[in-house]
Amino acid sequence: MTAAAISKVQAGELVNDARIAAGHTWRELAESIDKPLVWTVAALLxxxxxxxxxxxxxxxxxxxxxxxxxxxxxxxxxxxDDGLATDPTVYRFHEAIDVYGQALKELIHExxxxxxxxAINFNIDFARVPDPAGDRVVVTFNGKFLPYQW
Incomplete structure (x- = not known):
């Protein structure tokens, strides 16, 4: 007998609830499957x-x-997910792209x-960097350049 189907969103909620209840970090789960941290969290969600x-x-x-x-x-x-875009942390990423997106586009073209x-042939990394003025969040996007071909 097969299990009833649930959505990936429901599965992500169950994973996160079970992770918290068991006292596991995302990093521990990523290490257990030998995958990158940010990819693992995105995949499990x-x-x-x-x-x-x-x-x-x-x-x-x-x-x-x-x-x-x-x-x-x-x-x-x-x-x-329009609702996710209003979360304060996620919103700051949108804000950063709103402010710096055009500049990054210009620099990529230059x-x-x-x-x-x-964003398909892509890596992303996350790090915490100690700083006397308050720890820093470092997010690195590493994507392959794809030229437009006419």
């Missing part, structure tokens, strides 16, 4: 398909059922030519 072996490790670690494991492995719908930074 429903934004990427999780390889079956990794989903099974997460399921076992957090005591989650087969319906959650199955949901984690499915291909996601990657759509904008340095590389006519094209874009890929």
């Amino acid at each position: 429903g934004k990427h398909p999780v390889p079956r072996d990794c989903a099974e490790i997460i399921g076992e670690t957090l005591g989650l059922g087969s319906e959650v494991i199955a949901a984690l492995t499915r291909q996601p719908y990657r759509i904008a 340095e590389f030519g006519d094209g874009i930074m890929s």
Whole structure:
């Protein structure tokens, strides 16, 4: 008998609830499946398909059922969440892009030519850097340049 299907969003909520209840950090979960930290969090919250072996490790670690494991492995719908955009932390990322997006576009074109930074062939990293004036959040976007081809 197969488990009832649940959505990737529901699975993400169950993963996060189980993670908190078990006292695990996102970093511990990422290390348990040998994947990058930010990718792991995004994937476990429903934004990427999780390889079956990794989903099974997460399921076992957090005591989650087969319906959650199955949901984690499915291909996601990657759509904008207008509600998420109003979260203060997420909003600051939007604000940073609103302020610096045009400048970054100009610099990409000046340095590389006519094209874009890929968000598919892409890595992202997160770090905490101690600073006497208050710790700093460092987010690094690392995307392949894709030239427009006519």
